[in-house]
Amino acid sequence: MPEPTTVTSTRPFGELTTLADLGGGVFAATIDAVWTIGPKVHGGCMMAVCAAAARDAIRAAGDEAGVMQPVSVSANYLAAPDPGEVRLVTTVRKQGRQVCLVDVDLMQGDRIAVSAAVTLGIPDVGAPRHEEPSRVAELPVEPPAGAVHITPDHPMGQIVHVAKGCDLRVDPDAARYLAGEQGDPVNRMWVRPFDEDEADPDTAVLFALMLGDISAPVTMNRGMFGWAPTVQLTTYLRHRPAPGWMRVQASATVLGDTWFEEDHVVLDAAGQTVVQSRQLAMIPKG
Template sequence: MTTAIRSEFDQGIALAPDGPGRYAAELGEGWQIGGGVNGGLLLAVAGHALSLEHPEHPDPVSISGYYLSASVPGAAEVRTESVRRGRSLSTGTAVLSQGGEERLRVLATYGDLSTHQGEVRTTATPPQLPPVEQCIGVEHAPPQLISQAALLERFDLRLDPASVGWALGQPAGRGLIQGWFRLADGREPDPLALLLVADALPPVTFDLGMPGWAPTIELTVHLRARPVPGWLRVVHSTRNLAAGHFEEDCEVWDASGRLVAQSRQLARAPRPAA
């Protein structure tokens, strides 16, 4: 008898029950970026706990996380509370902490995205990207970027050549980064993985000529449908950087051409090198 090997993402969000509404987690070193664990991975860990608390409504529909302190690799705890259980939606909160220090606080509404099969009316259009084979893979990223972002090794990320001038010291200044995305070990996307994808690309401030870590303050993700298997198209953009903070809007499109997730986060702009 063989034991199925879980994907790196499934291992990264794995939880062990530790009492009513409590779960033990282990944050891995492979999900670090800059000075802490990636915010999308943390949101997926907390989101996983809430999906376990609401088995009748397994999928996040709207989830917001406030990042209170930087998470580090190692043991963590997630505490959940169900606020409301309805017929089609449930709402709950989650707190992720380490060593008694709160790292992330989440408020989310859950449902069953498999039932979201109604009419779609949208003026949104997917990003126009060159074919996957014509885009720039992580293996071409500057070594200093890889050294600061171990999580990039977990991704098969192919960026649009028009949005990677910053890697050559020639940022376009548009505040736009887009590309193709899938997990490096071949795991297909699902709603929890979309929480990671919403924070997976390099910060759009790179395209503004501002390299460096951009810590997330708040991240909200709206999930519109379950993604079909295959590559995802992801676009990150910003329109306003002021007083050391910027918003980053994200759209995630699946292989069928459907908009499956939208997000907005507020982040702190990278600090100039000393």
């Protein structure tokens, strides 16, 4: 497997989610080794690539204005691919004025790694009619001086290579595992794409979707380390993100013998809820 290297691109996430049209609803993508956790491709990045393929398929079928975005992506993870070349095989199930449905299989070689159902529509643009308060809204809009910057030299950055493709800062008050302590199964952080990725509206949407899986497993706060494989992940795009830092909270309510759920809530710099997600994952064996 190629080793993750220093990122030289000014739009690494845009390059990840820019696909080549192979015809017949099939697209190709190249997943750089930067977009990995340990040796394997990050689940949120694969979800974003599937969403990009669904969006490209709908635009090829007639959404010339590009108004529709992937407002829901429900993915089943069948295998953990290596970075490199992948194919996205799309099937348009519905093409409507308000809602489109596309199935996407992310394949490496002859093996399906991710099978996703993508719903496309127009995200909300106004203030919500009702919204429950979220703990993540208590974070300052920008990371304070005490936030832990996950750099390539940081122990976490040596595993979470995704942090090389964006700016990722963790709230130490929530991430007690960073201090060798235990706490609630909660993690909070600030994340921002690189300037050119943030400036492109289509890339910014996919980056926000990826943040629905950005947190280290919250089981780490309970002293359970190691790979926590995602089995199923569903992510909703509620708003297009405003430019600036996005605040993320990941949390779990039930840590079972084998399974746990992990929810993400993502707020943009304007305080809008831009992404919500829930995944079903397996308790680490390490």
